[in-house]
């Protein structure tokens with residue numbers, strides 16, 4: 001093994017090592033994101049590969065772990081066994097990277113705080129059933145509810161080991177894109193702004209620029225060489241994850257203070273920060289008009305995501321107890337072709353997940369993941385800022401992943417580096433992290449970073465033969481939704 005490792009290391013181009021980490025790293029879950037992030041960790045974090053181990057519920061990724069010389073153990077982590085499983089593997093000064101589905105972020109974070117262990121995940125995940133148990137209320141199953149639980153724990157976490165929550169692509173790096181986009185818009189408009197130093201100053205800048213609505217606008221055009229197989233859910237990242245957020249959870253959106261039109265079937269939660277509302281339908285059934293520079297305008301889905309809530313909350317301005325400014329924020333996701341067909345098949349079968357599942361990788365023939373933030377309502381109309389990453393570039397940049405995966409794994413790497421550099425911050429959301437540090441780490445993996453102004457609005461409907469509500473009124477109000 002030692003000989004093989006030496007050979008592997010001698011083939012490495014000179015990648016920058018951002019930080020050294022002498023502790024152990026335990027990765028829980030080794031699906032598309034776990035496999036993709038491993039080579040980035042080995043390149044950019046100074047860690048001995050003997051100190052890394054993986055624990056996961058199925059054999060997926062065993063070959064990658066073997067090839068990279070990393071310990072791999074199959075064992076499902078549950079609410080009954082997690083303390084025992086973790087205690088025997090990690091302790092003070094170590095790092096727990098949660099890249100699984102169905103393993104509770106909050107229980108793991110509490111364990112990490114108790115034992116002084118750094119932590120990062122890419123979404124605030126509940127134990128199995130947390131998204132689908134019919135005895136739970138919609139609020140309890142929502143990302144708003146999961147985030148509120150994390151915020152309650154955050155209050156008790158000051159000075160404890162850093163736990164970065166929800167730091168992948170989205171949620172994750174899109175929060176940093178928003179800040180860079182604000183500075184870019186300000187420059188274009190000719191506002192002389194000093195870089196904001198805290199939450200209040202960032203929110204004040206967003207309000208000053210009159211940003212009303214933000215879409216996390218993503219178009220995934222990656223296509224496989226083989227057509228989607230009937231009875232199989234195909235996607236470019238976790239099928240279970242997408243089924244949970246797109247079909248089991250409600251559609252959710254950060255709710256702007258400018259909104260005057262209350263959407264059909266919308267509800268407020270009766271607890272927490274109040275930054276978001278939900279619809280009594282899943283995001284897979286809520287179509288929304290949006291725009292990206294490469295693709296132009298298209299229909300995405302308002303699938304719930306943590307960042308829709310955290311960004312809206314972070315950029316809220318309060319006077320006494322009243323929120324005087326908050327943008328509307330939601331995801332507008334056009335998943336890959338095979339995934340759209342898979343969704344249609346699943347919805348048609350009363351939302352039951354297909355028996356077979358596949359994350360597309362080698363079979364992808366072409367395409368790009370175009371992922372960015374579309375800030376609307378300011379003087380220049382709308383501005384999209386984000387990553388245009390093709391599958392061809394991805395394959396040149398890093399092994400074991402598609403374009404969607406690399407946008408996420410770069411975010412995981414950035415968050416890990418930041419956590420190691422700031423080890424005593426307690427629970428931290430992406431919006432609270434130094435965006436420039438993360439942008440520096442992720443940019444080499446983003447393909448082309450593009451900023452594009454446009455006069456597009458959700459009301460732009462050339463040649464429409466049928467009118468609907470959205471044909472009248474203020475384009476930045478929440479009228480651009482179509483319920484299917």
Ligand code: NAD
Nearest residue numbers: 029030031032033057058077100101168169170171238241
């Ligand atoms: P995946 O479905 O490919 O893999 C999930 C992994 O979790 C598998 O290795 C599985 O064995 C493991 N797992 C399941 N139950 C487990 C248990 N009880 N104990 C231990 N391991 C268990 O998922 P993925 O695409 O790698 O995504 C991983 C996580 O990242 C998911 O929660 C997903 O929602 C999230 N994600 C976030 C972003 C983002 O941008 N923030 C993007 C993609 C995925």
